[in-house]
Amino acid sequence: MYVDMQTGTVETIMSNSDLPVVLIVEDEPDVAETYKLWLQEEYEVRMAQNGDEGLDLLDEAVDVVLLDRMMPGLSGDEVLERIRERDLGCRVAMVTAVEPDFDILEMGFDAYLSKPIRSEQLHETVDNLLDRSEYDSLLQEYYALVEKQATLEATKSSAELAESDQYDELTERVAEMRDQLSDTLGGIEDDSDFIATLRGLSEDDNN
Amino acid sequence: MYDLTSVLEFDALSQIRPGSSILISGPAMSGKQRLAYDILADGIDGGDGAVVVTTGDGAGDVVEEFRSLVPDMNDAQLGVIDCRGDGGDQAVGNAHVHHVSSPGDLTGIGIGITKALEGLHNAGNERGRLALISLSTMLTYTDKKTVFKFCHVLSSRLDSAGYIGVFTIDSGAHDDQTLQVIKQAFDGMIDVRDAEGGGREARVLGLAGEPTDWQRI
Structure with missing residues (x-):
């Protein structure tokens, strides 16, 4: 300091x-x-x-x-x-x-x-x-949205979902993030990207 | 494009974009693995490469199975990632076989897939199909978050290889929320179930247009 x-x-x-x-x-x-x-x-x-x-x-x-x-x-x-x-x-x-x-x-x-x-x-x-790390955090964010969406789907009837603004908004954000994940960082381009990203997942899991 | 209609006669399966990942979901003993193997065997028959990531059958059994499904298969068209963790020393000919310590070792599985894809590519296979059997076993080794991310990352890798992937899950073994989460990692889904009065039926969701009706297979 x-x-x-x-x-x-x-x-x-x-x-x-x-x-x-x-x-x-x-x-x-x-x-x-x-x-x-x-x-x-x-x-x-x-x-x-x-x-x-x-x-x-x-x-x-x-x-x-x-x-x-x-x-x-x-x-x-x-x-x-x-x-x-x-x-x-x-x-x-x-x-x-x-x-x-x-x-x-x-x-x-x-x-x-x-x-x-x-x-x-x-x-x-x-x-x-650094892109790999950004991809990891995007994937983490994406997962959090997907999990919320899945919880609503598993606990509410389809009529309730159709009425729910929260569900609408989530569905939209999930779609946006999916595009962002594949476009912004070009997805997984080569073998070392692939392995490095997977290694990141296992490490997150240990935390 | 990949045409799966000779295995399952649905229009929605006639033009599958390279890079697509499909979830095969159904209760236990409903022929999910059979269907996944048939999709790969159909590809081998047409000259595609095939990669099997297995948590149940041993590599030797998988190679034998495909030799009998496609009698004139060239072993070099097949890659197997055996995740049962028992090493295994069965003779597997020229197939590209890799052993991984456990279904929870995602980095190991990734390395195995990478090597199999490389082997298939070097053997002249420009296209191919990958089957992972099963996600349910992986889910007993690691949580749904990690499996979801794994599927997402693997789909992206298959996309850059121009492959398609089929992944089986036992719909009776997980809660609704887990199934909903895992589904989101895929481009589409084939649902299978036992039909009333014997036999089986299937429907296709999310690949082209509205979900199809149930149809006998």
Whole structure:
């Protein structure tokens, strides 16, 4: 916390903006600096030089973690495991020196980037992972509406439903949200989107 | 477009848009799985790929079943995601078989489906049909919210693959509210029930126009 002596306002230094938060865990300072330069206009960036530091800087505010796989100390895989144990709901992209095979998805990463990474690639990956999170919250909202609608359908007669403005309004909103889910984010475009979204569901379930 | 009329003679099933997901609902032992298998077998017969996500039959049994339903099937046209969690080492030929630890392991099922779709694609299948049997079993492993979302996300994946999906649910095993919720994740529904005086009947809801009348199948 930071208290401004002149105005008396209290600000949180760690997260003083509405920008999405990206945590970079990378042991090579030059590489980490480069990522930060590319990202800092659009995101709040946090930097960690190793796995332990990364886990310290990780909290509810972090949306996306860029995790180098090969680091001294805790490996990327171990860090990932601890992130998942903490159930924070952030998305994790693995940064690797070699093109990985399919097992990356099974290991629990939401995306991967192989070095050397270009600026637009990095933006694309981070944006896509943020879209996944937005899709999750839309889906959550959509479900809440569907559940309300189903409760009315299961407890009221069709005559009562026909008379109900609340039911009309719900039905309309359900239809709107369904379109929004398929249009705004283009649905599920590829395998890693699909798996990352499903992984999100199982995590919600555990909460 | 997918034409299911050779399996079930309803006009509403003559032009199913790729990406559509259909719920097959009915009481226990009313032929839901049979119907889903027939829809897939009909596709295999016409050159489509087929993916079965099973919580009951083992992968080996599913492959055997389809070999007998479509005698000239090429194994590479079939993918099976066996969610019973017992590993299983039955010989399944060239079918694309994946084992998942439990019907509640949604990420595992997703990975299995992804691999099956990839295998089918590499074997030259551009279209296909997926059957999930059954949602009722999944609902005993995880809550309706998660199953609803899973169905929604899977439909979206099938849409981008150009597949159609059929999903079975035992209408007698869940309360009305659960059934209403699950229905909302689908584009349409085939209702089946035992007909008076023996045999079965079905109706189609939500795929084209008004719900159809009950019709003997």
